[in-house]
Amino acid sequence: MSAPTSTFTPLRSVLYMPGSNERALEKAKTIPCDGLILDLEDACAPDAKDAARALVCAAAASGEYGRRTVTIRVNGLGAKWHDADMAAVAKAGPDAVVVPKVNGAAEVAQLVAELEQHGAPEHTKLWAMIETPTAIFDVREIAAASDRLTVLVMGTNDLVKELYAEHVPGRAPLLISLSLSLLAARAAGVQILDGVYNDVKDAEGFLAEATQGRRMGFDGKTLIHPSQVDPANEQFAPSAAAVEDAQGLIEAWDAGSGGVVTYKNKLVENLHVESARRTLTMHEAITALQG
Incomplete structure (x- = not known):
């Protein structure tokens, strides 16, 4: 399913940025990525989360990121910071809230209810991270659970950990999970982003994995370093x-x-x-x- 021109949003390159790093948030305004995930979860130490929350919410509300899709990754359901994250992010009104380890349709419904409870504007959508075996088995229901959910994000590092697998060229241990998630996204008419590539100095390996993701059908790739932006943009755009x-x-x-x-x-x-x-x-x- 393809969206009409007026609503289609390119997400070829979506870059994680640490929410506790004010310089990184400023630099992100100049990086030619399609989207940003301002991170309150893995990239923030526990004692930095409150300050980071204020930083990323101010950044998302600033309107200073041009045409980039600006999202905020909150701490997941059950984390002690989750409620405060959701309340603050709803008020800031980014393009989306990214939630880690979404494991079922009921959790999607709960997250949507939280956004509505805290008064999030209609344009603030939900992106669900798919990164556990439970999520893979329920991914079709997750993808179709709410019109507010518009993107699935593959959490491949966590999937590898949960499967007791290894990161290998070609990603054989993950192909079933990636393919099932793609099928679910296409059935539901939502976009889907490939997971990150961890070795920022391995340009050849990154290009191979980005090419694989494009050929499989992903809309784009999540990134951990600005050097990965240009090759992702090129790979996921029509030649x-x-x-x-x-x-x-x-x-x-x-x-x-x-x-x-x-x-x-x-x-x-x-x-x-x-x-x-x-x-x-x-x-x-x-x-x-x-x-």
């Missing part, structure tokens, strides 16, 4: 050749007047036209983001 082909195919289809249509010696069917239109939708949205 110039793909845009040209999409335009040519649609022109051939429109000129066919309902008859048999071929483009570059290949039969064109409606499914090819839908894919081509999605390519152009993505291209137009990315162009607008960069403008």
Whole structure:
């Protein structure tokens, strides 16, 4: 399912930023990523969480991040900071609240109720992190649990830990989990982000994993370092050749007047036209983001 141009939001590169680091939050205003996750969970020590909450909420409410999608990752359900996080984030009104370890549809309903209870504006959506075996088994129900949930975020580091698996090239231990989550996202009509790549000095390994994620069907990738932004943007955007082909195919289809249509010696069917239109939708949205 592809969104119309007016509502499609590119999320090729979504960068985690530590919420307790004021300099990092300032630097994020200049990084050419599509989205930011200002982090109150893993990136913040327990004694820094209260100060970090104030920092990220002020940042999200500032309007100083341009066209970037600005989200805040709160501490998860059951954590002692969760309630205060949700109340403050709802008031700040970021584009979304990112919640770790969402394990079922009932938890989605609870999180949506919390946002509403604390008066979050309608534009503040819910992003659910999928990072446990329980979540994988229930991911279809999670993805479809609420219209307010618009993105699934793969927490691949936690998944590897929970599975007692290893990080290996090609990610064989994770392929079932990644594929099931993709199926759930597409069935529900929500976007889905691939997990992080941990070795920030391994540009070749990052590129291989980003390429794999794009080929699988992910909308983009979560990142842990600014050096990963440009290659992610390139990988998850339609190439110039793909845009040209999409335009040519649609022109051939429109000129066919309902008859048999071929483009570059290949039969064109409606499914090819839908894919081509999605390519152009993505291209137009990315162009607008960069403008």
